Amino acid sequence: MTVWRRARLALIAVVAGCAVLITGLAPSGIAAAQERPRTVLEMLFGGGTRAAPPPRVIRKKVIRKKPSVRKKSTVSRKAKARPKARNAAKKQTASRNSSARASAPQIAEEAQATKDANAQKVLVVGDFLADSLADGLDALYGDNEMVTVESRTNGSSGLVRDDFYDWTKNLGPILDEEKPAALVVALGSNDRQPIELGSATLSLRSEGWTKEYEKRIAEIAETVKNRDIPLIWVGMPSFKFERMSEDMVFLNDLYRKGATKVSGQFVDIWEGFVDANGSFVYSGPGVSGQQVQLRNSDGITMTSAGDDKMAFFAERAIARVLKDGVSPAISLSAEQLPNMQLPPLGNAANAVTAVPLSIDDPALAGAETLLGGGTTRGFTLEPSPRDRLIAGNGTGEVQGRADNFTWNKKTGAVVPDGESIAYRGTLDLNAVRASDGIKPPEEMPSIVDAIIEDWAEDNEAAKGDAPAN
Structure with a gap:
């Protein structure tokens, strides 16, 4: 065996021994591998090596949401039914308004608590547009302690499908229970369908269909008239689909005839939801005069601004029947009567100042009587x-x-x-x-x-x- 061969075998033996030694010191070797090198300052002024901190493990917290349970809506005084279309249109804003909806019942109870004991009740009945109208009226009269708004709406109801919900049959008991000072009706958005009358099927807007539909309108109007309740029938707005809007024009004419036949009022809101050419618009002037979105993306349901605009049109008609009772009654005791001061007598022709009027006051829409038709004049000694x-x-x-x-x-x-x-x-x-x-x-x-x-x-x-x- 040569010298070089012997040296090679000795080198292999030394390497094998080092491997065994390193294997036995594996933990300390790993710790050494985790040590950072010494800095120049530590080399000059002393200081040992420090072990690197252990790696930080970040665990992502998973939040599991509980499935929401939607209760079935019924026609009741406390829970108002909304159609599937209205829920689908507002689904995109549900998460954003979840906290507000959670506190809505509490806010409603607080608002009702501020109402006067003699407050007059405005009852709103009808379909999902009546529900929107009720929301707008509730916001409109929220600060008026002498007016309260109640609603009995069924979003999918109408006058055609009386097998689903019969307004001609159920309206009387509702009026007897609520005893409103005024009734506001908004129906028709779901009535673009045939009427099943016995074994016959009456197609939409046919002669037989129109006759039967007018009969059902008259039954509702007579139910309200027999209870001596002022009737306010709010017409349908335009919709995204042209054929649907044409049918609404036809139905509005029937509502106008039925309401005025019993000395009721018909409120035409059509012009508030179309452009200058009479076409459907998604956006338009709101009650404040600013450009706002009035309709949802489906072209059928209303936004909150649309609710307020519907209420704006109905306000004047409601004010006509509630104008004698929208202010709280003034009662004076016997001790207060001697100190009561009446306003000075005067003539409007001699007035140099006037009480400020709100620009959205319903009284500014026009006179209530014809020119010279029994207007009163204040007594005064000054010519x-x-x-x-x-x-x-x-x-x-x-x-x-x-x-x-x-x-x-x-x-x-x-x-x-x-x-x-x-x-x-x-x-x-x-x-x-x-x-x-x-x-x-x-x-x-x-x-x-x-x-x-x-x-x-x-x-x-x-x-x-x-x-x-």
């Missing part, structure tokens, strides 16, 4: 400017003004010399009376005489300038 003019007393009472008629006093045209009849200016009337009067000016010559006279004067002047012979 109006019109009365003073008729009596010849004038209004300004300033000498020399055109409206100062105090000098005339219904006497003759000739007055004594000592009393002036007009404002004294540059002409002294007393001096004119003492003289022969004012002499008229000389008569003006004709144009021909003026030319001849001017020609003669020129000839005389020419003669005077000529040299003598």
